[in-house]
Amino acid sequence: MNREAAWYFGAIVALFVMLLVWLAAAPASAQMLCGPRREVINALKQSANETEIWSGKHSGSEPLVMLLLSGKNGTWTLIxxxxxxxxxxGAGSNSTLIIGVPA
Incomplete structure (x- = not known):
């Protein structure tokens, strides 16, 4: 596996784990912030300077999960x-890109 493929694999695994942890920890009464797709993405681009860097798809369909990240301020949002x-x-104000081969 080349370095780039290993990085993508690691990023996908990390996002999947984050999603599972979030789903397990979220209270049943928690309310998600939702809106029209393009408006949500544009708002994150304007307010947090975030850009779409990754999307997960299922069998060639529309993206199911997207990760937006700001290289300037380190914020991230998972939608x-x-x-x-x-x-x-999920969202946060501190992020680090980890590049390496999964163990």
Whole structure:
């Protein structure tokens, strides 16, 4: 496996684990922040200077999960997406890109 493929594999595994942890920790009454897909993404681009850097798809369909990241301030946002709706499922103000081969 080349270095780039290993990085992508590691990023996908990390995002999957983050999603599972979030789903397990979220209270049943928690309310997600949702809105029209394009408006949510544009708001994150304007307010946090974040850019889409990764999306996970299922069998060639529309993206199911997207990660937006700001290289300037280190913020990140993980959103669940459908054709017309996006919901924020996680966000933070401190991020680090980890590049390496999974053990």
């Amino acid at each position: 669940a997406v459908r054709p017309d709706v996006a919901c924020v499922i």
